[in-house]
Amino acid sequence: MKFKIGDVLELFGDVYTARDAAHKRFVETIAKGEALPIDLKDATIFYAGPCPPKPGEVIGPIGPTTSTRMDPYVEPLIQQGMTAMIGKGERQDYVAELCKKHNVVYLLGIGGAAALYAENIKSVENIAYDDLGTESVKKLRVEGLKVIVGIDTKGNVLHKEGKEKFKR
Amino acid sequence: MRVINTKELIPVVNDLVKKACIDLDDNLMNALKQSILLEESELGKEVLETLIENANSAREKQVACCQDTGIAVVYLEIGQEVSWEGANLTDMINEGVRQGYGEGYLRNSVVGDPILRENTKDNTPAVIHTNIVEGSEVKITVMPKGAGSENMGRASVLKPADGVEGVLNYVIETVENAGGKACPPLIVGVGLGGTMEKSTLLAKEALKRPIGDRNPISHIAALEEELLQRINDLGIGPIGIGGRVTALDVHIETFPCHIASLPIAVNLQCHANRHASKVI
Numbered sequence: 001m002k003f004k005i006g007d008v009l010e011l012f013g014d015v016y017t018a019r020d021a022a023h024k025r026f027v028e029t030i031a032k033g034e035a036l037p038i039d040l041k042d043a044t045i046f047y048a049g050p051c052p053p054k055p056g057e058v059i060g061p062i063g064p065t066t067s068t069r070m071d072p073y074v075e076p077l078i079q080q081g082m083t084a085m086i087g088k089g090e091r092q093d094y095v096a097e098l099c100k101k102h103n104v105v106y107l108l109g110i111g112g113a114a115a116l117y118a119e120n121i122k123s124v125e126n127i128a129y130d131d132l133g134t135e136s137v138k139k140l141r142v143e144g145l146k147v148i149v150g151i152d153t154k155g156n157v158l159h160k161e162g163k164e165k166f167k168r
Numbered sequence: 169m170r171v172i173n174t175k176e177l178i179p180v181v182n183d184l185v186k187k188a189c190i191d192l193d194d195n196l197m198n199a200l201k202q203s204i205l206l207e208e209s210e211l212g213k214e215v216l217e218t219l220i221e222n223a224n225s226a227r228e229k230q231v232a233c234c235q236d237t238g239i240a241v242v243y244l245e246i247g248q249e250v251s252w253e254g255a256n257l258t259d260m261i262n263e264g265v266r267q268g269y270g271e272g273y274l275r276n277s278v279v280g281d282p283i284l285r286e287n288t289k290d291n292t293p294a295v296i297h298t299n300i301v302e303g304s305e306v307k308i309t310v311m312p313k314g315a316g317s318e319n320m321g322r323a324s325v326l327k328p329a330d331g332v333e334g335v336l337n338y339v340i341e342t343v344e345n346a347g348g349k350a351c352p353p354l355i356v357g358v359g360l361g362g363t364m365e366k367s368t369l370l371a372k373e374a375l376k377r378p379i380g381d382r383n384p385i386s387h388i389a390a391l392e393e394e395l396l397q398r399i400n401d402l403g404i405g406p407i408g409i410g411g412r413v414t415a416l417d418v419h420i421e422t423f424p425c426h427i428a429s430l431p432i433a434v435n436l437q438c439h440a441n442r443h444a445s446k447v448i
């Protein structure tokens with residue numbers, strides 16, 4: 001992928017939501033050698049759990065959650081074909097290594113911009129783990145979802161470079 | 169003696185929950201607008217503008233400004249002239265929380281047991297703090313607290329010999345360690361003194377103070393200003409991607425403490441600085 005850290009992108013297409021509890025089930029399923037509820041090949045995972053929709057709305061406010069909690073799950077999901085993650089905040093160094101090695105990107109959503117992000121979601125399909133409530137896996141069709149490249153495929157990390165630049 | 173039926177709390181808490189999660193107050197909005205003028209990073213400025221746009225959109229559509237509508241922290245400042253009648257007060261507050269999260273289409277983010285972790289599906293129970301004050305009124309404050317910022321708080325008991333430098337370093341390290349994970353720009357609440365639990369309560373209390381207000385004790389006010397400066401020199405910036413504006417303000421609350429201890433707690437508040445109050 002040709003994107004570099006700091007690039008602002010608008011995403012169009014399908015992304016899947018999954019956060020702590022869903023990731024735990026994913027790796028348990030993989031460990032048992034069973035099939036995952038979604039095909040992760042070329043998939044983008046959005047670390048997010050939305051508010052419930054108001055009547056007539058597609059989805060409630062939605063935005064990224066803290067990504068580092070999902071760090072331990074990155075490698076097994078990459079092995080299943082995941083190519084992009086959307087979340088917020090710094091991650092452990094090995095995630096940048098994995099991005100570099102496997103041509104994967106980490107995209108930053110703007111934490112807290114959830115009312116705006118809801119407008120970029122055109123449809124929602126419940127895919128799995130409905131018992132998890134907000135943490136269930138959903139397929140979202142997004143149009144113009146604004147994200148910033150946080151780790152690029154060269155393993156560069158925006159949080160590190162940005163902070164270095166503005167440190168006094 | 170003024171008698172209040174605990175049931176009266178239900179609609180009050182219900183309204184405050186919705187108001188807090190949907191409407192960011194003018195104090196915060198003004199601080200965000202001001203911060204754009206200070207921000208040197210172009211990307212940082214864009215993020216701050218997006219946050220303002222988001223808050224306006226939430227208000228217009230009457231939806232939560234952030235999807236993490238938090239665990240409800242409820243403060244009751246109860247006048248000592250008040251006497252209660254009716255059902256269990258805690259239950260009535262939780263009923264208000266349940267109704268507010270439901271009616272406001274807010275996210276249920278509470279698990280009933282910290283180990284078993286099953287969602288309670290109505291965002292109860294609330295964390296309730298009561299305080300007895302003078303008078304015959306009750307002030308109710310609802311502060312929904314998201315985990316992104318709450319998770320990055322810290323508490324410790326320093327040695328008196330650690331002194332001012334120890335205090336400053338502890339706060340700065342906490343903010344640095346939080347980085348972008350706590351959704352900066354932050355409001356940094358510091359509790360200093362008391363006992364271990366008292367300092368953590370003070371740190372959260374500190375977040376209630378309006379941005380821009382200083383502690384009335386002059387040497388503590390000076391510490392607040394020094395910390396704000398040093399935190400904004402870290403370069404973390406909006407959402408942690410580099411920039412000038414890491415904190416909108418630093419508030420320190422203090423309490424006397426034991427000759428041998430220096431308790432300290434830092435409670436970080438993300439830019440979704442939500443709280444709403446009502447006096448009955």
Ligand code: SF4
Nearest residue numbers: 112234314316351438
């Ligand atoms: S830290 Fe605050 S702004 Fe960020 S996602 Fe959590 S509640 Fe929202």
